[in-house]
Amino acid sequence: DVKVTQSSRYLVKRTGEKVFLECVQDMDHENMFWYRQDPGLGLRLIYFSYDVKMKEKGDIPEGYSVSREKKERFSLILESASTNQTSMYLCASSLDLGNEQYFGPGTRLTVT
């Protein structure tokens, strides 16, 4: 079974802090994704990566950056957290772009 893990289930940070969200997958998938999920807005793609050190912007990349130094690990970085970044963050991976995605359990981030 594919396993996608995220570093924290719950996180509380202050406005202006730098925040790192980590995601690890154990199935040697090429592709990894970061989404945020908000009530009434659904899942929205922030960034994705199709290979080590390769990244592409999703639909809402503003205020975020990503890092993929190793195939199994994909990090989401909030350079200066703001209250409008309070959300559920979900990481996913897939074998090929466009294939079914396997999701991690999510990190609920609260920025105060």
Added chain:
Amino acid sequence: GQNIDQPTEMTATEGAIVQINCTYQTSGFNGLFWYQQHAGEAPTFLSYNVLDGLEEKGRFSSFLSRSKGYSYLLLKELQMKDSASYLCAVRRSGGYQKVTFGIGTKLQVIP
């Protein structure tokens, strides 16, 4: 552009059949996913349709009409554990074939 529409909420009775509709408008289409998401949990894959028609998988079936930009998920013999959100997601053609998710339909199964 991309636009995906699903009903926000539905209620159905245990043992019954429910159909969750999804309509989409996209500049390029390459397939449609359905995911299930229980409250507080991650989405899990249910089905993927590329060609027109109905695909059955146990109690769940998914239908696609590419010409109408329409899909539905059919759940039979509803069980209480089917209470969840059901997400429709469209795979775009070309480029990185990004997948765009709809808002999801929250299904409540009642006794």
